[in-house]
Amino acid sequence: xxxxxxxxxxxxxxxxxxxxxxKDAANSKGTSKVSLETRELVIKxxxxxxxxxxxxxxxxxxxxxxxxxxxxxxxxxxxxxxxxVLCEAIExxxxxxxxxxxxxxxxxxxxxxxxxxSSKVEGLIFAVMPQQxxxxxxxxxxxxxxxxxxxxxxxxxxxxxxxxxxFGWIIQHxxxxxxxxxxxxxxxxKDQVDIHSRATAAAxxxxxxxxxxxxxxxxxxxxxxxxxxxxxxxxxxxxxxxGYCLAQEALKRRDRPDALIFPNDTLAIGGMxxxxxxxxxxxxxxxxxxxxxxxxxxxxxxxxxxxxxxIEIMARKTVEILRRQVEGREKPSEREHLFPCSLVIRHxxxxxxxxx
Numbered sequence: 148x149x150x151x152x153x154x155x156x157x158x159x160x161x162x163x164x165x166x167x168x169x170k171d172a173a174n175s176k177g178t179s180k181v182s183l184e185t186r187e188l189v190i191k192x193x194x195x196x197x198x199x200x201x202x203x204x205x206x207x208x209x210x211x212x213x214x215x216x217x218x219x220x221x222x223x224x225x226x227x228x229x230x231x232v233l234c235e236a237i238e239x240x241x242x243x244x245x246x247x248x249x250x251x252x253x254x255x256x257x258x259x260x261x262x263x264x265s266s267k268v269e270g271l272i273f274a275v276m277p278q279q280x281x282x283x284x285x286x287x288x289x290x291x292x293x294x295x296x297x298x299x300x301x302x303x304x305x306x307x308x309x310x311x312x313x314f315g316w317i318i319q320h321x322x323x324x325x326x327x328x329x330x331x332x333x334x335x336x337k338d339q340v341d342i343h344s345r346a347t348a349a350a351x352x353x354x355x356x357x358x359x360x361x362x363x364x365x366x367x368x369x370x371x372x373x374x375x376x377x378x379x380x381x382x383x384x385x386x387x388x389x390g391y392c393l394a395q396e397a398l399k400r401r402d403r404p405d406a407l408i409f410p411n412d413t414l415a416i417g418g419m420x421x422x423x424x425x426x427x428x429x430x431x432x433x434x435x436x437x438x439x440x441x442x443x444x445x446x447x448x449x450x451x452x453x454x455x456x457x458i459e460i461m462a463r464k465t466v467e468i469l470r471r472q473v474e475g476r477e478k479p480s481e482r483e484h485l486f487p488c489s490l491v492i493r494h495x496x497x498x499x500x501x502x503x
Contacts, residue, residue: 148199149193149196149197149198149199150198151165151166151169151198153196153198154189154192154193154196154198157192157196158188158189158192160185164181164185164189165189167180167181168181168185168186168188168189168190169189169190169193169241170241190239211269212243212266212267212268212269213241213242213243213269214242214243214245214263214266214267214268214269214270215237215242215243215244215245215268215269215270215271215272215466215469216245216246216247216263216266216268216270216271216272217230217233217234217237217244217245217246217247217272217274217295218247218249218256218259218260218263218271218272218273218274218276219246219247219248219249219273219274219275220248220249220250220256220274220275220276220277221248221250222248223386223411223413224412224413224441224443225411225412225413225439225441226274226275228441228442228458229274229295229296229456229458229462230246230274232458232459232462233272233274233295233462233465233466234246235462236459236462236463236465236466237466239466240466240467240470242269242270242466242470245263245266245268247259247262247263255277255280256276256277256280257280257281257284260280260282260284260285261284264284264285264288264290268290269290269291269473270290270291270292270293270469270470270472270473271285271290271291271292271293271469272292272293272294272295272465272466272469273292273293273294273295273297273300273303274294274295274296274297275296275297275298276294276297276298276300277298278298278299278300280300282300282301282302282303286302291469291472291473291479292469292479293305293306293465293468293469293472294306295461295462295465296308296461298346299481299483301481302479302480302481303479303481304468304479304480304481304482304483304484305481305482305483305484306461306464306465306468306483306484306486307461307483307484307485307486308454308456308457308461308485308486308487308488309485309486309487309488310346310347310350310351310438310488311350311351311353311354312354312485312487312488313438313454313487313488313490314350314351314354314355314408314438314454315354315357315358316454316488316490317351317354317408317436317452317454317490317496318354318355318358318408319358320452320490320492320496321406321408321434321436321496321498322358322362324430324434324496324497324498324499325405325498325499326405326406326434326498327364327405328365328367328402328403328404328405328406329355329367329404329405329406329408330355330367330368330369330370330397330404330406330407330408331348331351331352331355331369331370331408331409331410332348332369332370332371332390332393332394332397332407332408332409332414332418333345333348333351333369333370333371333393333409333410333414345410347410347411347438348369348410351408351410351438352369355367355408367404370393370396370397370404370407371393386411386413386414386417387413387414387416387417387420388417389414389417390409390413390414390415390416390417390418390419390420390421391417391418391420391421392417392421393407393409393414393417393418393421394407394417394418394419394420394421394422394435395421395425397418398421398422398425398427403433404433405432405433405434405498406433406434406435406436406496406498407433407434407435407436408436409435409436409437409438410438411437411438411439411441412437412438412439412440412441412443412444412451412453413437413441413443414437415435415436415437415444415447415451415453415495416437416443416444416447416451418435419435419447419448419449419451419495422435423448428501428502429448429449429495429502430449430494430495430496430497430498430499430500430502431499431500431501431502434452434495434496434497434498435449435451435452435495435496436451436452436453436495436496437451437452437453437454438453438454439453439454439455439456440453440454440455440456440491441453444491444493445493447495448503449493449494449495449502449503450493450494450495450503451493451495452490452491452492452493452494452495452496453491453493454488454489454490454491455488455489455491456486456488457486457487457488457489460486461486464484464486468484
């Protein structure tokens, strides 16, 4: 088993310096005992050597759990990567990540929060939390909280991608390609599992409404599929199937859209299947765009135009805010920290071009 002494020997530095770098020890003024360069070098070397700290010994010695709990809903494909990056950011700050999926609890988010608080977590990160979540227990326990990629919650700082701005870029790009009948496609969730997609779709709708008014285009209300339409197969949680149903609904319309804007890539890829079955060519006859830049988006039947979020930067900012609260260096506020995204243009939005 690799020890701190082994890392110190490889880097030709003292064990105390290695320990300080791994713990990112800070004094009351918030200044680090080691330089940023030394800390990054030690962390990199520790990962290469397969070092794992003895967390239980550290907890027993300090009397602190050093746990940061991430409370989240059912994980969609794009959220696997976000949670992985978030957990890495927590570990880099010397804390222990603990993910709790509240969809597995009968009592929902409140029960997951109760379990986290009973385990003496030092901080909470809410990822995609229902707005009606009862936060009484959190306020009573006075445990610091940050919301990550979530809906606004009272008294809690929020870290989010600038979705409305990003959809504005998608819409501008589609407009430049010649699209004039753009519409947003989104499902109406049966419960709160799909709340993230709903919030993203709402941002897309606002962006399209603003753009349509500015350019004097007819605003097309979002195409939706109600849960009842999916209840026969009970696949409302299958986002590929939801996207398929949404595109089917769009293609039935007499005044068919020339661009379908989906709130995530999984829905968009499901929509592509419906277009293929209807022999509607992408992007010759219709454009399709997504959001999140999921890994499969580049390998769709028509490589998908989408938006990439700065998930590493957002994760580090979330953990930084939480850590500053834990250390008493920052007071909680309802401020929303918005981060710009990047437009990833691929074949699916090049209106009029032949299919791949």
